[in-house]
Amino acid sequence: MAVIVFLIFVLFVLGLSFYLGNRTKTSSGYYAAGGQIHWAVNGIAFAGDYLSAASFLGICGMIATMGYDGFLYSVGYLAGWIVALFVVAEPMKRLGKYTFTDAVDSKYNSRGIKLAAAISTLVVSICYLIPQMVGAGVLVQPLLGLAHHWGVIMVGAIVITIVATAGMASTTYVQFLKGALLILFSTILVVAVCNRGLQTEPNQGGRVPFHTYASLTAVEADGKLTVTDPSWTVVELQEVKTAKTTFARLTREGQESWWLVSRGSSSVSLKEIEASVVKPDGRVLVNGQPASKDNTIRQVGNLESIRGKTQSDTGRVSPIGLLSAMSHDQTRIRRWKEVRFQDSEGARITAYVPAATAGNLFMRPGLKFKVQGTRLERLDFLSLMLALFLGTAALPHILIRYYTVPSPASARKSTIVAIASIGFFYILTLFMGIGAAINGVLNPADSNMAAPLLARSFGELLFSIISAIAFATVLGTVSGLIVAASGAVAHDFCDRFLNLKMDDHAKIRAGKLSAFLIGALAIVLGILFKGMNVTFLVGLAFAVAASANLPAILMLLFWKRTTAKGIVASIFMGVLSSLLLILFSPELYKLYGLDPASAPIPFSNPGIISIPLSFITLVVVSLCTKPRNPEPDSPA
Amino acid sequence: MLHQPAAPVGKDPAQQYKMRLGVWMVIAYSLFYGGFVAINLLKPLLMEKTVLAGLNLATVYGFALIIVALLQALVYDAMCRAQEHKLSDQKIAGEVR
Numbered sequence: 001m002a003v004i005v006f007l008i009f010v011l012f013v014l015g016l017s018f019y020l021g022n023r024t025k026t027s028s029g030y031y032a033a034g035g036q037i038h039w040a041v042n043g044i045a046f047a048g049d050y051l052s053a054a055s056f057l058g059i060c061g062m063i064a065t066m067g068y069d070g071f072l073y074s075v076g077y078l079a080g081w082i083v084a085l086f087v088v089a090e091p092m093k094r095l096g097k098y099t100f101t102d103a104v105d106s107k108y109n110s111r112g113i114k115l116a117a118a119i120s121t122l123v124v125s126i127c128y129l130i131p132q133m134v135g136a137g138v139l140v141q142p143l144l145g146l147a148h149h150w151g152v153i154m155v156g157a158i159v160i161t162i163v164a165t166a167g168m169a170s171t172t173y174v175q176f177l178k179g180a181l182l183i184l185f186s187t188i189l190v191v192a193v194c195n196r197g198l199q200t201e202p203n204q205g206g207r208v209p210f211h212t213y214a215s216l217t218a219v220e221a222d223g224k225l226t227v228t229d230p231s232w233t234v235v236e237l238q239e240v241k242t243a244k245t246t247f248a249r250l251t252r253e254g255q256e257s258w259w260l261v262s263r264g265s266s267s268v269s270l271k272e273i274e275a276s277v278v279k280p281d282g283r284v285l286v287n288g289q290p291a292s293k294d295n296t297i298r299q300v301g302n303l304e305s306i307r308g309k310t311q312s313d314t315g316r317v318s319p320i321g322l323l324s325a326m327s328h329d330q331t332r333i334r335r336w337k338e339v340r341f342q343d344s345e346g347a348r349i350t351a352y353v354p355a356a357t358a359g360n361l362f363m364r365p366g367l368k369f370k371v372q373g374t375r376l377e378r379l380d381f382l383s384l385m386l387a388l389f390l391g392t393a394a395l396p397h398i399l400i401r402y403y404t405v406p407s408p409a410s411a412r413k414s415t416i417v418a419i420a421s422i423g424f425f426y427i428l429t430l431f432m433g434i435g436a437a438i439n440g441v442l443n444p445a446d447s448n449m450a451a452p453l454l455a456r457s458f459g460e461l462l463f464s465i466i467s468a469i470a471f472a473t474v475l476g477t478v479s480g481l482i483v484a485a486s487g488a489v490a491h492d493f494c495d496r497f498l499n500l501k502m503d504d505h506a507k508i509r510a511g512k513l514s515a516f517l518i519g520a521l522a523i524v525l526g527i528l529f530k531g532m533n534v535t536f537l538v539g540l541a542f543a544v545a546a547s548a549n550l551p552a553i554l555m556l557l558f559w560k561r562t563t564a565k566g567i568v569a570s571i572f573m574g575v576l577s578s579l580l581l582i583l584f585s586p587e588l589y590k591l592y593g594l595d596p597a598s599a600p601i602p603f604s605n606p607g608i609i610s611i612p613l614s615f616i617t618l619v620v621v622s623l624c625t626k627p628r629n630p631e632p633d634s635p636a
Numbered sequence: 637m638l639h640q641p642a643a644p645v646g647k648d649p650a651q652q653y654k655m656r657l658g659v660w661m662v663i664a665y666s667l668f669y670g671g672f673v674a675i676n677l678l679k680p681l682l683m684e685k686t687v688l689a690g691l692n693l694a695t696v697y698g699f700a701l702i703i704v705a706l707l708q709a710l711v712y713d714a715m716c717r718a719q720e721h722k723l724s725d726q727k728i729a730g731e732v733r
Contacts, residue, residue, distance in 0.1 A: 068694055075672070075698045082665045082705050086658035086712060094648070324690025364683035364694040371680040378677050385673045389666075408648060412716065416709045423702040430695075557655070 003144060005464040009472060010158060013177075017162045017170035037172055039410040043417020045172045046401055048179030050077075050392075050418065051425055052128075052477035053135025053448075054538035056182065056470055059426075060454075061447030063433020064301065065335065067362035069369050070433055073539065074426035076388025080542075081422065083550075084393040085415040090408035091557050092399055099484070100396045101492040104552050110564035111497055116571040118492035120548040121396040123575050125485035126521065127544050128397070129478060131537035133526020136474045138448045142456075143467045149527045155471070156523035159478045163486065163515040168404060171479040178476040181469050183421055186428045189451070189466065190319070192458045193435035197314040198325055200303050202440040204457035210440060211298055213354065216259065216270040225261070227270065236344050237261065243339040247273075247351060257288040260353050274298055274336070274352040274444060280345065297352065299453065301442040304332035304356050319431060323363070326434055331359030333437060336444040352444040362437075380603035384539060387607030391542025394549035397477075397484035478522065486514035529591075539605065540582050547610035548574035551618050559622075566622030574614035581606030649723040654716050661712050668704060672697050 037045070055077065062070030095103040101117035133152045140151030162170050201210040217228045225234045225248060235249040235256070246261040248270055258277070259270040274297045277285040284291040287298075306312040308330035317325065325331060339351045361367065369384065370377035392398060402411045436442055436450035441457045443449050452470055456463035490510035494500050502510060529537070551570045555562045582588060586596035587604040648654075675682055675693070683694040 068698075071698055075701050078702050078705055079665070079669050082708065083662060085709055086661045086665075087655075090648075090651075090654060094651075320689050320691065323695055327684070327686070327690070327692045327695065329684075360684040360692070363692055364680070365676050366680060371676045382673060382677060385669075389669060409716075409720070412713060416706075416713050419706050419709045423706050426702055427699060430698075558659075 005468045006143060006471060009468045013174055013472070013475065014158065014161060016173055017165040020165070020169045020173065036406055037404040039405050039414040040417055041172070041176050042401060042405050042410070042414035044179045044421060045175040045404075046179075046398070046414060046418035047183065047421040047425065048175030048177070048473075048476045049401060049480040050398060050422055050477075051179060051182055051473060052538065053132045053470070053474050055425070055429070056186075056451055056473050057135045057138065057448045058131065058538065059429045060433045060436060060451040061449070062368070063430060064436035064442055064450040065447045066368040067333075067357070067437075068364050069367050071430050072365060072369065072385070073388065074429050076385055077392065077542075078419070078423050078426050079389050080392025081415065081419045083390060084398065085412065085419065087557065088393040088399070088553060089402060089411045089415045092402045092553075093405070093408040093411040098400065098403055098491050099487040100399045100549065101488065101496070103399070104549075104556060104567060105496075107556065108564040108567070110568070112568040113564055113571075114492055114497040116568045117549075117552070118488040118497065120571045120575050121488035121492070122485055122518075123579070124394075124396055124541060124545045124548060125481045125488070125518070126525065127541035128395070128538060129481050129485075129518075129522040130525045130529050131541070132474050132478045132481070133522050134529050134537070135448060136471070136478075137526060137530060138446060139452065139467060139470050139474070142449065142452065143464075143471070148530050152523050152526035155474055155478060156519050156526070159475055159482060159522075160516055160519035162475065162479050163482045163519070164512040168400070168483050171476075171483050172401075172404060174472070174479055175476040178469065178472040179421065182473060183425050183428075185462075185465055185469055186425060186432060186451075189435070189455055189458070189462065190428050190431040192462070193431055193439075193454070194319055194322055195316050196439070196458075197317045198303060198306050198322065198438060199313045200306060200309075200311055201313075202302050202438065202457075204299075204440060205459075207457065208299065208440065210302070213272040215272065218261075218268045218270055220263075220268050225268065238341055238343060238349075240339055240341045243337070243353075245339060245353060247339075247341070247349070249343060255288045256285070258349060258351055260351075271354070273354070274300065276350045276445075277343075278348045280347060297443065297445055299441050300334070300336050300352070300354070300444050301437050302334050302440050303438050304334050306331055322431065322434065326359050326438075327363040329358050329360040332356040333359065333362050335362075335437070336442070338444065350445070376602045379608060380605050383543075383603060383605035383608035386611060387539065387543035387546050387605060390546035390550050390607070390611060394545040394553065395542070396488070396545070396549070397480040400484050400487065401480070482515050482518050482522070485518045486511045489514035489518070543582070543605060543607040543610065544575065544578045546574075546607055547578040547614045550611070551614040555615070555618050555622075559619075561622055562618065563622045563625045565625040566618045566620075569621040570614045570618035573617040574610055577613050578606045578610035581610060648720075649727065650716065650719045653719045657712065657715055661708055665705065665708060669701060672701060 059070050059073050092103050095106040100121055101114055104117050105113040136155035137148035137151040140146045162174060203210045218225050225237060232250050232252050235251055237246055237248050239246045248259045248261050250257055250259055258273060258275040260273050262269045262271055275287060276297060286295050289295045306325055307328045334354050335357050336352045336354055339353055341349055343349060365371050369381040371381055405411050405414055432451050436454040439454060439457050441453040452467045455466035494510050495502050495507060548571050552567045581601050584599055584601045585604045586599040589596045589599040684692050687693045688696050
């Protein structure tokens with residue numbers, strides 16, 4: 001079923017691209033869909049472009065695992081549209097032609113700006129591409145049963161075809177279709193979640209029996225642990241100091257398993273966990289048995305109590321009723337934490353450990369972003385919220401959509417449609433994330449699949465459709481990003497900066513070739529970054545965009561003393577400072593396999609430093625350099 | 637010529653008005669958004685207080701940020717359109733005279 005729905009969708013998208021490709025004969029058609037897209041279609045296409053894998057897969061996954069902190073991204077991403085609508089939409093439409101560079105360079109005709117803005121567009125687009133490709137890899141595993149890298153390669157190939165055939169025209173209609181379907185089926189999913197209500201022992205509508213985790217009593221004497229039930233033998237204890245937990249390896253009838261040691265004031269108990277073990281000889285065991293298609297880590301996530309009641313089932317609830325019950329301090333959500341360690345024989349263990357979190361904590365910021373933590377941790381939160389607010393209006397693939405409509409008023413109206421549709425979707429993310437957190441559907445090894453797996457708990461048909469839409473989500477956003485990046489290479493760099501004097505056909509050819517190369521690069525990066533939460537990665541792309549592009553856009557519009565050299569310096573400063581801060585941050589140190597505590601930059605979101613730095617650079621360099629007279633043909 | 641828009645754009649007499657209005661709208665929303673961030677940083681426990689229909693402040697404020705964005709967008713569009721029509725009528729009246 002899933003494969004059929006997926007194939008129908010892909011064939012339809014490709015057919016549409018070839019049909020529109022036959023009608024795309026000019027560079028204006030290729031890069032800006034001829035500037036003739038209706039504002040309402042453009043508004044939904046904005047949603048399709050913007051609601052990426054990060055929004056659908058990443059945010060839902062983060063809400064499911066980290067509670068309200070995931071919803072912070074929804075709030076921040078939406079708030080960013082305010083800057084886009086009120087300050088950027090109409091001027092961008094008035095000043096530009098095909099790309100962000102056209103608009104920034106409109107007053108100056110500076111080679112430096114063309115180069116800097118093209119590089120910035122390329123860097124931001126690639127930063128944004130990585131999480132989309134990671135999302136694609138994540139999706140194909142349960143959908144088509146293929147390995148992560150095949151999903152990445154497949155998306156890359158389809159997107160290159162979409163973009164290379166008809167450029168912005170096919171991209172716009174793919175995004176329109178995807179945006180509309182995503183909002184429609186997410187609404188259906190949320191209605192299904194509310195109809196099912198809250199249960200302490202969720203069984204996926206009777207499809208998957210609820211697993212009750214076992215507990216053993218033990219005694220500890222002279223540092224030796226013994227299980228009360230004599231059929232169990234303790235082989236070893238492993239203390240993981242970074243996670244402040246101790247694990248016990250037990251055997252019974254020759255079968256090994258790992259348990260969490262829980263020490264009370266007068267007693268010791270052992271709690272069953274989920275564990276994947278890679279033996280030194282390469283064998284993989286899951287919960288003591290060889291890993292196979294039928295023996296995988298269990299889907300997890302449920303409520304231990306609802307408003308203080310265990311073994312409870314509320315039946316159908318209203319959306320407000322659901323949120324209210326979740327926020328109650330006597331509601332307990334069982335969340336799962338990943339802990340990695342090695343045993344005495346050198347086997348590598350990935351343990352998934354349950355912990356109960358009170359509803360009032362789950363439903364406010366604090367589980368991921370330590371708003372009650374140290375000054376640096378709070379600064380990290382502030383930095384994220386700043387980058388999300390300022391990043392949207394600086395994303396090149398969003399900015400180029402302003403060139404696909406016929407007038408500034410259409411640009412404004414399409415932004416309002418975008419705010420309405422995107423805002424509605426982001427409200428739905430809270431319900432989908434909570435639904436995934438409490439319905440026993442989460443894969444503890446990968447939070448990105450929360451929404452599709454939630455859909456599967458309501459049947460294969462909804463799962464197939466939601467997965468196909470999620471795949472389309474990746475296709476739509478990646479298409480937009482590749483159009484933006486190929487425009488930067490072919491139009492800004494080759495045509496404008498190198499002044500290659502290309503005719504219309506050569507410009508389209510250059511765009512298609514660039515799309516192919518950037519698509520290939522995206523495939524490689526998507527494979528390399530496997531396993532990272534896609535929302536987090538997109539948050540970083542927002543920080544780079546806000547640091548590199550926004551100061552140039554805002555100062556160009558509001559400060560007459562801005563010079564071309566000021567803009568160039570600010571763009572380079574924004575790109576370099578944000579990238580360096582990210583590369584030396586704790587989150588990236590984790591990716592390198594290093595101790596995050598040893599990272600020279602103590603926080604993970606760079607915006608709080610790189611955005612002001614870019615503004616200051618622009619002001620200082622502009623004051624130190626002489627403004628040139630505007631070009632005679634400048635529209636400004 | 638390289639900077640011309642993909643579709644020709646005429647002179648917009650309401651441009652200055654819309655820019656000023658846009659800046660005020662951004663300032664107003666930034667204060668609202670800043671309030672959300674500030675509460676989280678300064679009084680994070682306030683976010684778990686129940687404020688409306690069993691919902692806590694975090695949920696209500698988060699939804700409000702989304703809804704207010706849309707309402708502001710609609711108000712902005714209405715004001716821009718009114719100004720565009722007004723200036724366009726004045727221009728036509730001037731041409732007739």
